[in-house]
Amino acid sequence: MLAMEEPRYLICRLALNAPEEMPITKEQYESLLASRDCLTELTSLEEKFFAVSESYREVEKVIFDITINDLLYSSVQVPEIYASGALFGRQVASFMSVVRLYLDTIETHAREITGGKVDAAAVKAVLSERYGLSFYYRVMEAIRNHAQHRAFPVHSASYGGGWDKDRTENTYRAEFFFEAAKAKDDRKFKTKTREEIEMAGGKVDLKACVRQYFSDFCEIHAEFRKLFAESKTAAEKDIKYWRERWANESGNPPLIGVGAFKFNGEYIDLDAKRAFIGPQIDEYRESLEAKTALLTDMVYRKIGLYSERERK
Secondary structure, eight states: OOOOOOOEEEEEESSTTOOOEEEEOHHHHHHHHHHHHHHHHHHHHHHHHHHHHHHHHHHHHHHHHHHHHHHHSOSOOHHHHHHHHHHHHHHHHHHHHHHHHHHHHHHHHHHHHHTTSSOHHHHHHHHHHHHHHOHHHHHHHHHHHHHHHTOOSOOEEEEEEEEOTTSSOEEEEEEEEEEGGGGTTOTTSOHHHHHHHHHTTSEEEHHHHHHHHHHHHHHHHHHHHHHHHHHHHHHHHHHHHHHHHHHHHSSOOOOTTEEEEEEETTEEOTTSOOEEOOSHHHHHHHHHHHHTTTOOSGGGOOOOOSOHHHHO
């Protein structure tokens, strides 16, 4: 009976007639697997945060479109009024669904990114702190559950323009409201949150809710970035080290198809994990991070539709 050969671990190019190879230890191979898994999970998380940001942008676009239509064609019919409220409600429900995807997977991402160093308790602590601090965050979490299981969140709306005190500017707006009384028969709607809405006048402005909720969510993501920073830095350092060694030792610097592989004899173990060291997916993640890097204090940011010259 022939003795089985010991597994070999190599960094090489996954391509025909590619002779370059760089032997590595099992420990180095496993470290590269962990580093690549960390950065891949980070990419997935940043994709979800970008999706939340894009969905929020769609909410704001719907608000603008409804308002400009009212400004231009203010003699709207009742069916159009209901349709506008339904349109806004659908977009808010879509936004909250994307947020839910992020929240439902963040514990898994935390575990995979940090190798278990950031556990479920640490994740829950970040979310619980924000929940306790923000009235609108609590309201939107309750509304999300209501919209998911019962109905769209818009119960009433208000449209139209109004003059400023000097009658020099007539500003148009569209407002949408969630009413606590309409959720009384929803047993899954948190009683304490409904009571908070009742104390605030019985209804909440959904535009304000969504804007504060998104602002809160940006702060949550910033906290997770801090929690994951150490693991991210270590993984990037590990991958960079092997990229530079490949460039120096292989004589063929391009990194397309280059990765760490397990071999049984002369053949790649097709069932074993592999870790590519090329920069493409990391550059994609970095582009997402750069796009969303300044999303802080979003509740205070507003689009000015007119210049100072126009106001004068």
